[in-house]
Amino acid sequence: MAIIHDDLGRRRFLSQAVMGFGLLFGMGTLALRFLQFLVPSPKPKRYEAVLIGSLSRVPVGEAVPMDLSGQKIVVLRTNEEVLAFSRRCTDLGCLVSWSKEREQFLCPCHQGVFDKTGKNIAGPPPRPLDRFEVVTRGDQLYVNIQSS
């Protein structure tokens, strides 16, 4: 291929390059905006204490599942304390259930097992269950959850 040395060739190349890049830039920006249109932005989160009822609602050794405006949690009462966990399995997001006999949280999707402190002890889950703070005011239980 012959290399063009004259100014005309260079000028044509430059103008085409500028137009080409401009077009690419414009199309790229448009595509990016379209993608942003499709990907919803996460909503801001804040913590709030939600009343879940009196202590008697959760018998010792039992775990009560609750749905607090979309947040699926489970409140477990052991002999010593009351704990609140997210039911979302840390593996791939299925919901764990409390097994009273085994005293463990089980995830039916991929056989993940968590002990009563929420620690992942068997199966694929990479980390313990998310835990929420439980506050007792008198007889009433409150859970500090992230709400959107």
Next chain:
Amino acid sequence: MESAASPVERRTGSKNWIDYIQKDLPEHLDWWPYTLGAIPLTLFGLLVTTGLLLTFYYVPSPDQAYESVEQITHEVYLGWFVRGVHKFSVDLMILFLLFHVIRVFLTRAYRTPGELKWVSGSIVFFVTLGMGFTGYSLVYDNVSYWGMTVVTSMLGNLPVVGLPLMYLLRGGEEVSGGTLLRLYDLHTKLLPVLLGGLVLGHVIIVRLKGFAEVKGSRGFHPFYPEHTLVMGAIAVGLLVLIVDLVMIFPPTLGPPANTQEVASDVSPPWYFSAAYMWITLLPGPLSLWSLMGGAGLFVVYPFLDRVLLERGWPMPFVNVVVGVLAVLVFVALMVLDVRM
């Protein structure tokens, strides 16, 4: 003075486009292992037809999706039949794609100049699996709902692109009505167009690059009428098989999705059960990376074959071992899934 040849003829040396289609085919294409590629193509046509019919009744909203599938299955005239044909066609399409892949793999038909045939075909295979996933998500029973949750969570675990991709698919942080609508759009619009284009591309690439050479296959026959007759016979045979299967095993419907409790059995359709057991048996990141890595290796296998062959590996033998092992692992994981 004008030349007698058309511009196309001068450029390509061929008379016109019909000659490309009518180009003689090697004799071995009549032997059944070499017809395995045309079978998924036929089934794809059947899936498009029945899928179009189903969209007339299906409603992609969480309140009505399950009900509309129930209506299709139990109330609409021949609804059970159309849904059944759609279901069995996808099962058979994936099954025959697997057979086709195994045949190509064992005969190493992807060797130069066939690399592009393999790469385009492997993408067709993954998009078909994507169609399978988005398809069974639409039923909105327990398998659908928890399948959506698990698969989108898996994608969310990918580095960098993971979270945006998960948000893109879910249409928000959680699996919701938006997710169903997105999967519906993917299943009925984006993916079918993509798959149709890819299939067409695959067929064109196969015709341009030529069919694999097979020892002892000397004769040629024209595409029309000889080859089209064989294909027609296979298509009719498939149709008879599917109609019989649908009548013997009419489509069923599990309980509707329960978003508060995971049902005891949420194992996916058979074509995902090996992957499902794989992610059950291995810890999260390892299973995800091994699946992604395996898929990547699968796509670039022709190039891997070439590199290994240059280093003196006995590739025909290696392929038999790898192929047999892969099939055994796939079946073993499936059996394990049924047992658990």
